[in-house]
Amino acid sequence: MDYRVDIQAYIEHEINTLRALDINAINDAIRLILETYEKGNTIYIFGNGGSSATASHYQNDFNKGISEYTEKKFNFYCLNDNVATVMAIANDIGFEEVFRFQLRGRIKPGDLVMAISGSGNSKNVINAVEYAKEQGNQIIGLTGFDGGKLRKLSDISLHAPIQSMQVTEDIHMILDHLIMAVLSERMCGINHIKEVELV
Template identity: 70%
Template sequence: MDYKDRIRTYVDLEIETLKKLDLEELNLALKALKKAFEEEKNIFIFGNGGSSATASHFQNDFNKGISEFTEKKFRFLCLNDNIATVMAIANDIGFEEVFRFQLKGRINPGDLVIAISGSGNSPNVINAVEYAKSQGNTVIGLTGFSGGKLKELADIKLHVPVNSMQVTEDIHMFFDHLMMSIFYETLAGKNHLKN
């Protein structure tokens, strides 16, 4: 079997979707991240499934990738990374509380929240976002499909307008690497094309 037509279809959809992204929302996300960096605020990030891997990747790229070369450090905290904590909350309280529980009593004024949900409707993500907003915190929402409830709630909407979880998750990683590369240059003085 020859897969070239299927490959081309996927690549074309990715390119078409990238062209539809809202650059102003990306600009707002960069400004919010820079403000949290300058004010030494925590940045809480979380998601389920593939989105949890994306959240971990964000934390790595900002806490090590950029922060290795800056005097101040990004303070990303990935709420899905501690399996023991996540499983204890899920088992003893409920899976819908795994992120909100970790924010309660820990999130402070000025802290930033990055919530990732392809559908935009994951109950545990929405519960945490609603809590963060009730505390006055800014929320960046990464979504796909119609954006769901997360797109409605988020202050900054990094929405991927496509009905494909795979392309949505690809572009969520694009957001990470795009923003990292910009800060790598503007904050760390490094050219991401020349290591």
């Protein structure tokens, strides 16, 4: 079997989606993340399925990746990472509350929420976002497809305009590394992008 046509098609979808990203929104998101960091506030991040792994990856890239080189540390808090807590809430209260419950009584003025949902309609994500907005906190929403409810609720929308969960999740990870790379260079003088000459 020859899969080259399929491979090329997937790559083209990635490239076209990247080209369609809203650079102004990404710039605004970087500014808000940095502002939250400078104030010493917490950035809460969460998502379901593959997006939960993405959320955990963001936490790692900021709490260790950048913070390794800064005296003041980022304070990302991934609501997916305590499996026992997530499962207890899901079992005893309901899966739709796994994120909102963790924000109740914890989120403070100036804290930032980064919510990830490919469809933009995950009930547990929306519940947490609506609660955070009620408390006066700002939302960066990462979505795909038509963006769903999350896109409308977000103060800053990082939207992958494509009808594909796979490409959407790819783009969300690229945004993590893009933001990390930009801030690493600006804050620490570390350039993570070095072009390699193909042999």
